[in-house]
Amino acid sequence: xxxxxxxxxxxxxxxxxxxxxxxxxATHTYTGFNASCGxxxxxxxxxxxxxxxxxxxxxxxxxxxxVSAEMICAFAKGKRMKEIEEMHLDTLxxxxxxxxxxxxxxxxELALVTLKKISTD
Amino acid sequence: xxxxWANIRKDFPILNDTSHVYLDSAATSQKPQSxxxxxxxxxxxxxxxxxxxxxxxxxxxxxxxxxxxEATASFINASSYRSIIYTRNATEGLNMSALLxxxxxxxxxxIVTTVMEHHSNLIPWMKLAQRKKCKITYVKVNxxxxxxxxxxxxxxxxxxxxxxxxxxSNVLGTINPIDDICQIAKRNGAYIVIDGAQAVGHIPxxxxxxxxxxxxxxxxxxxxxxxxxxLYIKEELLDRFDPIFYGGEMVSxxxxxxxxxxxxxxxxxxxxxxxxxxxxxxxxxIYLQEIGIENIEKRNLQLLQILQTQLQDLxxxxxxxxxxxxxxxxxxxxxxxxxxxxxxxxxxxxICIRAGNHCAEPLVHSLSCNSLARVSLHxxxxxxxxxxxxxxxxxxxxxxxxx
Ligand SMILES: Cc1ncc(COP(=O)(O)O)c(C=O)c1O
Numbered sequence: 336x337x338x339x340x341x342x343x344x345x346x347x348x349x350x351x352x353x354x355x356x357x358x359x360x361a362t363h364t365y366t367g368f369n370a371s372c373g374x375x376x377x378x379x380x381x382x383x384x385x386x387x388x389x390x391x392x393x394x395x396x397x398x399x400x401x402v403s404a405e406m407i408c409a410f411a412k413g414k415r416m417k418e419i420e421e422m423h424l425d426t427l428x429x430x431x432x433x434x435x436x437x438x439x440x441x442x443x444e445l446a447l448v449t450l451k452k453i454s455t456d
Numbered sequence: 457x458x459x460x461w462a463n464i465r466k467d468f469p470i471l472n473d474t475s476h477v478y479l480d481s482a483a484t485s486q487k488p489q490s491x492x493x494x495x496x497x498x499x500x501x502x503x504x505x506x507x508x509x510x511x512x513x514x515x516x517x518x519x520x521x522x523x524x525x526e527a528t529a530s531f532i533n534a535s536s537y538r539s540i541i542y543t544r545n546a547t548e549g550l551n552m553s554a555l556l557x558x559x560x561x562x563x564x565x566x567i568v569t570t571v572m573e574h575h576s577n578l579i580p581w582m583k584l585a586q587r588k589k590c591k592i593t594y595v596k597v598n599x600x601x602x603x604x605x606x607x608x609x610x611x612x613x614x615x616x617x618x619x620x621x622x623x624x625s626n627v628l629g630t631i632n633p634i635d636d637i638c639q640i641a642k643r644n645g646a647y648i649v650i651d652g653a654q655a656v657g658h659i660p661x662x663x664x665x666x667x668x669x670x671x672x673x674x675x676x677x678x679x680x681x682x683x684x685x686x687l688y689i690k691e692e693l694l695d696r697f698d699p700i701f702y703g704g705e706m707v708s709x710x711x712x713x714x715x716x717x718x719x720x721x722x723x724x725x726x727x728x729x730x731x732x733x734x735x736x737x738x739x740x741x742i743y744l745q746e747i748g749i750e751n752i753e754k755r756n757l758q759l760l761q762i763l764q765t766q767l768q769d770l771x772x773x774x775x776x777x778x779x780x781x782x783x784x785x786x787x788x789x790x791x792x793x794x795x796x797x798x799x800x801x802x803x804x805x806x807i808c809i810r811a812g813n814h815c816a817e818p819l820v821h822s823l824s825c826n827s828l829a830r831v832s833l834h835x836x837x838x839x840x841x842x843x844x845x846x847x848x849x850x851x852x853x854x855x856x857x858x859x
Contacts, residue, residue: 341801346855372796372812373826395826397794398856439800 340399340433349398354408358391367449369441374400376446378408380453385416397442399435404446406430416454422447461755464747465836477807477841482626482654482785482832484676487740491679494739498732505728507705521731524738525721531741532652532671533662534688538720541687542729546653547576549672549687550620552724553649554580556689556697557618560647563589567618568611568646570595570603571822572625575815577651581620590617597822601628601777605636612644619646623655627814627828628777629760629785631659638666653677656686657744658783658834659753663688675733680740684733694720701726752835756784759833759842766846772853776823784833787814790849793856795829798849801856805848 361379368375374396381389390411392404410430411419427447428434435443465471467488471478478486504514506521525537534540543549567581571594585592593611596604603621612619619641624631634650641648648668655661657678663671668690675684689697699706699717703726709716717723744752763786767773772791790798799811810830813820820828831845 339804341797341804341855349856374794397796399797436800436803439796442796 340435340439342433345398345402345431345433348402348405352401352405354391354405355393355401356391357393358389360389363453365449365453367445367452369396369400369445372397372442374442374445376400376404376449378404378446378449378453380411380450382416387411387414387416387419392446396445399439399442400445403427403431403443404449407446407450411450419450420454422451461835461838465838467743468836471836475806477805477844479831479833479837479841479845480808480810481834481837482677482830483810484682485657485679485834486836487681488679488743490743491681491736491739494736495681495732498735502735503732506731507722517731520735520738521729524734527738527741528686531661531745532656532686532688533664535664536691539688539691539694541689541721541724542734543672543685543687544683544730545676545685546651546672546674547685549670549685550576550649550651551580552687552700553620553670553672553689554584555700556693557647557649558584558588561588561590561617564615565590565617566613566615567592567620568595568608568616568641569593569620570597570608570622572597572601572603572628572630572819573620573622573816574626574651574653575817576653577620577622577649578818581618591615594818595621597628597630597819600779601625601630602779602781603630603632603637605633608637609640612640612646616641616644616646618649619644620649620651622651622653623661624652624658624783624785625777625816625819626654626785627787627816627819627830628779629782629787629832630777630779631655631781631783633781634666638668642667654783654785657740657749657752658756660749669693675737675740678740679743680737681733684730684737686737689724691720694724699724699726703727705729747835755835756833759837760784760786762839763831763833763842763845766842770846770849770853772857773849776825776828785830786832787828787830789825789828790853791857793853795827797856798829798852801852802845802848805844807845807848809845 358379360381362382363380366377376394379391390408468486470486504517506518525540529537529540595608649670650668652671652673656673671688676682706723706726707715708718774789776787795811
């Protein structure tokens with residue numbers, strides 16, 4: 336884990352998003368919103384037989400909220416919906432490899448909360 | 457004035473003992489040693505409850521508390537300390553104003569306020585309007601962050617009973633034309649409620665001249681302690697209104713079938729007040745008066761101009777609120793970089809600024825933003841603080857901009 340929320344790896348992900356677009360055959364979409372800061376993440380997901388075949392997102396907000404969405408999409412592709420439903424924030428933090436300050440934790444959580452809403456709908 | 461600003465900075469221990477560059481004084485100001493000492497001295501040597509003791513320790517505490525009220529009254533040019541109610545903060549004062557005015561409203565009456573208000577001067581009126589089935593009109597803000605005065609005039613009519621607005625915006629820094637607004641509102645026969653949270657301790661405040669009915673502010677934004685606020689209310693209204701809270705100290709006589717209100721202002725302060733806070737606020741006022749409020753105003757204007765000039769040179773920074781009548785508050789966005797990222801990255805350089813909607817969500821949205829970064833300066837800041845900020849902002853932009 337790294338205390339630096341803005342280390343080079345995170346910046347590289349931010350500058351080279353692989354999943355920030357709209358897929359046209361989405362079976363599920365859901366928009367998550369952080370009212371206190373205005374961060375927004377919309378997730379598009381194509382699932383077949385409970386397996387996430389394709390996933391993407393659009394959004395606007397701070398770097399952490401967008402990087403978190405990007406990395407969660409990369410992680411979720413090919414996984415069972417059920418697995419995502421049970422995914423814990425710590426797993427996401429492990430993937431990101433950072434220790435956010437308490438106030439910034441909600442930026443990172445946004446994509447996860449949004450994705451979980453989809454998978455439980 | 458025989459003190460220079462570098463020495464004044466030394467009066468604030470937190471700025472000497474830490475490496476922080478504190479640029480968030482609009483959220484709360486730092487405290488001078490004299491204020492910290494007043495709190496310690498009270499609890500060390502002077503602590504007793506007020507109004508009730510026959511013994512000298514209590515009498516002394518009572519005198520100190522009253523002296524604080526007198527100092528506050530004269531600081532904002534209220535005719536007497538009978539008009540000065542101590543609250544928890546500006547928010548409580550504004551809520552009390554709304555509650556006290558509840559009986560003055562009838563269904564269909566109107567309240568006029570502005571889009572630039574802090575939530576503290578918004579929600580109490582929204583709630584009051586809901587309860588009394590009244591209408592609220594929100595006056596808009598123009599491109600440079602000033603209240604549109606034509607629209608303000610046009611928004612008043614015979615049903616307008618309350619005009620509530622901020623003296624200075626905590627986001628835009630705009631100093632509103634308070635004399636004009638009060639005159640126009642008075643001519644229309646409306647009660648005037650002013651949110652002075654960002655004004656007191658920054659610019660001269662004169663409630664006598666404004667002829668306003670309510671003026672609320674917070675001690676913690678004017679070098680005083682947290683937990684204490686001030687609500688000025690015109691004396692004739694205080695005689696007429698029933699208090700909001702009931703209990704000890706606010707009554708002069710109690711029998712089981714009747715009670716009689718205490719004199720002003722105690723009628724409106726039920727229970728043991730924040731005595732230490734009141735005494736420390738007095739120390740803050742003395743400190744402000746020693747420097748001189750005009751000197752403070754000039755100093756802050758200088759700092760503002762340095763900051764604005766420097767930020768203007770950065771093409772990727774957009775400032776919001778550029779009225780020539782402005783306090784030392786600068787809100788801005790950076791191209792492609794969210795304000796929370798700016799604040800987090802500045803924090804790594806020990807620079808404290810605020811980011812978000814600043815408890816003024818309708819205003820921030822009216823500027824077509826979700827979130828703003830805000831730098832607010834006070835007399836203890838210096839050019840070096842501004843230089844450090846600028847260097848960090850440039851680094852952040854180059855670090856986060858695409859590619
Ligand atoms: C313009 C304005 N009004 C009201 C308030 C509320 O002050 P407090 O939180 O001390 O009650 C603030 C403080 O942020 C403010 O800036």
